[in-house]
Every structure is written in C-alpha cells, then in structure tokens.
Amino acid sequence: MIKVSIAWQVFCTALWTGTALTAFGQQQVIFTTRDATIGLVTFGSTVVSGVLGDQVYIDGYIKKKGADTFIYPVGDNGAYRPFAASADQTYGAYFQADPSIAITSDPRGGNYGVLPQGGPFSTANLDKALGAVSTREYWDINGASPTKITLSWNQQSELAALVASGGLAKLTMAGWDGAKWVKISSTIDTESLLGANSTMSTGSITSTVALAPDTYNVYTLGVEAGSALPVTLISFKARAQEQTVYLEWETSQEKNSSHFDVERSRDASLWIKIGRVTSQNAISEENEGGGRYDLSDLTPAAGINYYRLKMVDLDSTFAYSQITHVELGGGDIVVYPNPVLGKIHFKGPGLNQLSKATLISATGAVIRSFNDFTAGVAVGEMASGMYLLNMSFKDGTHAARQLIISK
CATH class of the missing domain: 2.60.40.10 (Immunoglobulins)
Incomplete structure (x- = not known):
C-alpha cells in the first residue's frame, strides 16, 4: 500500500474496487480510470462525509453504500466539485468539460475518451424553461433509488457568465433527458456543501424533490429562461x-x-x-x-x-x-474500423503524406509507433480500451484520432 497522507490511510478503511488506482501525494488527488471499464471507489455504509480530508478528492467515479446523505468528494483536472446524495448504491463522477464535447482530459497525459451514456450533450438543445446551461462542467450521477441531489460550484464554474443579469436567484439544476436539457426544480443552499453561505463565487444547489439519478443521463447548472444574456x-x-x-x-x-x-x-x-x-x-x-x-x-x-x-x-x-x-492536417485520412477488433486500416488522399503514427494509452504512455500503413496495423495483442492515435505528416503537421480497441 502506498502511504500518502493521513487522509489516504483513513480512506483505505473504506472498500475500493477498480483499475489503475494511483495516488499523487502532493496533489492530494486519487485518480481512477474513466475508460470502457471505469475505476470505481466504493465507500461502505459506515463511512461519513469528509473521510478523505479537506480538498482531497477522487478524479473518477465514487459509489456509496447506505442511505445516509453523503458528500461525494469528486473532482477533475485540479477542480474539486463535490455532489451529495443519500440513496444506497448511488455513484457518480465530475467532468470539467463542455457537455457538448463531454470528453475530459487527463492532467497526467492523454485523455478520457469514453463518454457517459448518451453523450455528448448539446448545450444548444434546451427545454423552454431553460435559458442556458453551463459549458464548463457536468456530473454523471447514477442510481435507481430516489434521492435529493446537490451540485456545487466555485469561481472556476464562471457562474456570473451563466446567469448574467438574472443573478443567483435564476440559477437552477438541469438534467439531460436523452434529447435535451430540462429544468429540475431546485433551491440554493443557504449553507453550501463547501462549508459557507452560497454566493456567486461558491455554493451549492439541491433538488426540491427526490428523484432516481438514472432519470437523467447527466446533470449540470443552468439558468431559467428569460434570465440569460439578451x-x-x-x-x-x-x-x-x-x-x-x-x-x-x-x-x-x-x-x-x-x-x-x-x-x-x-x-x-x-x-x-x-x-x-x-x-x-x-x-x-x-x-x-x-x-x-x-x-x-x-x-x-x-x-x-x-x-x-x-x-x-x-x-x-x-x-x-x-x-x-x-x-x-489529416482531415482527408480515414482511420477504420472504430472500435478496432484486429487491425487498424488507413485510407484517403492524404495517406502518401503520412510519415508516422503513434498509439498512446489513456495514461499518456507511448505504446508503439509505425510507419508502414499499406496492409494495416495489427493491434490484436493490445489490451482493450481507449487509445489516442497521433499521426505525423511530412509537412510537419499533426492530427489525432481517438480509437477504442475491443476484443
């Protein structure tokens, strides 16, 4: 076991399951994978909120057993943005990314290429009760049992840009119903998850009724119709x-x-x-x-x-x-199939300008490089998951493709 801090040692009393769980002591962040098989940290029913310590969070998915209200210490790319729920077996993660793109980068190198179910989530598709939704962040929260849900924000959320002249009173919670964002009845918390009164700079908002997290694909902050920038x-x-x-x-x-x-x-x-x-x-x-x-x-x-x-x-x-x-650069090259089952193939008018291609793992590690594309590139021996294919051209330009290797 890697001993990082008192918070990490306390954390180890909880049950965790997942893959590629790595601790970065100075950053006080615990990373788990977000690829086709997510790394999932599970806290037992006796674990209370704050088990990791102040501002220590998990960059990935968390599950909580038990029906007590629990503050999920989630974050992404250096941003700590917890959510709260109380239903047994609820799990979720925070994404510091535009929902319209949905994929988030990995600060250690590479990117998380697997979208939450139903993604991406266009910020232009809004129910008539909404004026806008955040283009900065969203939460993937899952579970079948009803619970009230609380989302948080801080200065990185750029709340003033979202609500514009409408002010904090027009802030609302929004959920993606499979086709559009819809308004979720919610109220601003006087005392937020972050431990102070809710303001434009920091705070939290809670749904007014309990709902099954699975009701919506993902959640974010929104502004009521008529309150956005004119x-x-x-x-x-x-x-x-x-x-x-x-x-x-x-x-x-x-x-x-x-x-x-x-x-x-x-x-x-x-x-x-x-x-x-x-x-x-x-x-x-x-x-x-x-x-x-x-x-x-x-x-x-x-x-x-x-x-x-x-x-x-x-x-x-x-x-x-x-x-x-x-x-x-590389826009006229087709890389197929995707997902890849045995070989990666290349075609297109720009193929004669392609000099080298490199496969990079989700952790940023270079897996292999190749410069012969005529008969395809065999990848059957490689582990399943998300990879970045970086292509270098003779004119010095580069292009990238995200590939899923499946077996």
Missing part, C-alpha cells in the same frame, strides 16, 4: 480554409450587446482570446434584430482546434456559446 445566437460554425480557419456566426437578437470575443483552445479547457468583433447593436442602438459576423483565425495549430464565442453585454456581463471545432 443575445440570441442562431448559429456558430467553423471550417478549414487551407491552413486557416474561417469562423462565422449569426444572431437573431442583440439587445444591449457590446461585442464578441472569439476564443480558441487545443483541449476545450484552456482558452485564449484570438479576436474581438463589435456587435451591430453597439454600432447602432436601433439595431436589435441581430446580424451576421465572421473572423479568420490565421494561426491555428495542427490537429484539432476548439472555438467558442464570449458574448459580452454593455454592462460587462457575458455568456459563452456552444463549442465548435476544426481539425487541420
């Missing part, structure tokens, strides 16, 4: 033009809109601003009917580039658009 976005698209990316978007309403910041990311987590476009409403206050906009990214990176809009109001409140993405 910019109605019809579309936001991106497409490759040789080695640049052309972005275009259209709005149908822009009351009190100031401008749009265009942001880019390589991992849909860390974002940089690449441009600013003034809204037509800011140019002419008489124009509240929307407009068309575009911007070219002249310096995108090779591989996948993610984009989003930060829609800023005149009073500096803002909201984010749904994320879109473009892949440069």
Whole structure:
C-alpha cells in the first residue's frame, strides 16, 4: 500500500474496487480510470462525509453504500466539485468539460475518451424553461433509488457568465433527458456543501424533490429562461480554409450587446482570446434584430482546434456559446474500423503524406509507433480500451484520432 497522507490511510478503511488506482501525494488527488471499464471507489455504509480530508478528492467515479446523505468528494483536472446524495448504491463522477464535447482530459497525459451514456450533450438543445446551461462542467450521477441531489460550484464554474443579469436567484439544476436539457426544480443552499453561505463565487444547489439519478443521463447548472444574456445566437460554425480557419456566426437578437470575443483552445479547457468583433447593436442602438459576423483565425495549430464565442453585454456581463471545432492536417485520412477488433486500416488522399503514427494509452504512455500503413496495423495483442492515435505528416503537421480497441 502506498502511504500518502493521513487522509489516504483513513480512506483505505473504506472498500475500493477498480483499475489503475494511483495516488499523487502532493496533489492530494486519487485518480481512477474513466475508460470502457471505469475505476470505481466504493465507500461502505459506515463511512461519513469528509473521510478523505479537506480538498482531497477522487478524479473518477465514487459509489456509496447506505442511505445516509453523503458528500461525494469528486473532482477533475485540479477542480474539486463535490455532489451529495443519500440513496444506497448511488455513484457518480465530475467532468470539467463542455457537455457538448463531454470528453475530459487527463492532467497526467492523454485523455478520457469514453463518454457517459448518451453523450455528448448539446448545450444548444434546451427545454423552454431553460435559458442556458453551463459549458464548463457536468456530473454523471447514477442510481435507481430516489434521492435529493446537490451540485456545487466555485469561481472556476464562471457562474456570473451563466446567469448574467438574472443573478443567483435564476440559477437552477438541469438534467439531460436523452434529447435535451430540462429544468429540475431546485433551491440554493443557504449553507453550501463547501462549508459557507452560497454566493456567486461558491455554493451549492439541491433538488426540491427526490428523484432516481438514472432519470437523467447527466446533470449540470443552468439558468431559467428569460434570465440569460439578451443575445440570441442562431448559429456558430467553423471550417478549414487551407491552413486557416474561417469562423462565422449569426444572431437573431442583440439587445444591449457590446461585442464578441472569439476564443480558441487545443483541449476545450484552456482558452485564449484570438479576436474581438463589435456587435451591430453597439454600432447602432436601433439595431436589435441581430446580424451576421465572421473572423479568420490565421494561426491555428495542427490537429484539432476548439472555438467558442464570449458574448459580452454593455454592462460587462457575458455568456459563452456552444463549442465548435476544426481539425487541420489529416482531415482527408480515414482511420477504420472504430472500435478496432484486429487491425487498424488507413485510407484517403492524404495517406502518401503520412510519415508516422503513434498509439498512446489513456495514461499518456507511448505504446508503439509505425510507419508502414499499406496492409494495416495489427493491434490484436493490445489490451482493450481507449487509445489516442497521433499521426505525423511530412509537412510537419499533426492530427489525432481517438480509437477504442475491443476484443
């Protein structure tokens, strides 16, 4: 047993099951796998909340036995974001990722490529009672027995951007019903899971009635209809033009809109601003009917580039658009089948420019590299699971594909 801290030793009194359970003492984070077979940490019925210690959490799935209310110490990518439930055998995990993409990265290298059931979960598909849902995070919570559910937030949740001028009173819980996000009746906790009064910076929210967690695929924070930023976005698209990316978007309403910041990311987590476009409403206050906009990214990176809009109001409140993405280099190569049963095959007009391919495990380890693609690449001896296929081209560009090896 790896002795990391007093919290870790206390944790070992609970029953845990799963694969690739690793402790990082300085980070005070316990990692479990999130691939096709999830690593599952199970706490017994006698274990109480706070067993791991303050701010110590599990980056992965947790199950709790017993019917006492339990605060699940879950987190992701350095973000501690617990949830609470009381039903026996309830289990879940936190994802610091846009639900529209759903896949989260692994801070140790690689990524978690297996989506929760029903994912991804488009943040554009909303029930009429919702104005918006978070593009920062969500929780995968499962169980058949009814329970009240509590979700938490902190500054990384960017709650002010979500609720905009509606304020904390318009915050609500939302669940994905298989086709869209729906509002869940909920109330702000006066004293939050995080141990202080709920504010815009930190707090928690609890459903007003007990429900079976399996009722919804995943859960997140939302804002009631009529409370979101007064910019109605019809579309936001991106497409490759040789080695640049052309972005275009259209709005149908822009009351009190100031401008749009265009942001880019390589991992849909860390974002940089690449441009600013003034809204037509800011140019002419008489124009509240929307407009068309575009911007070219002249310096995108090779591989996948993610984009989003930060829609800023005149009073500096803002909201984010749904994320879109473009892949440069390797877009004209087809890798099949997926899942892979015995061999990986390559085809497409760009195949003669492919110089090397590398298979990387979910933990970031290089498994093997190869440069002969004519007859396919045998992978039958490799362990089942999610892998990243990194492709290098003769012009110096790179592209990546996520592959599942199945037996």
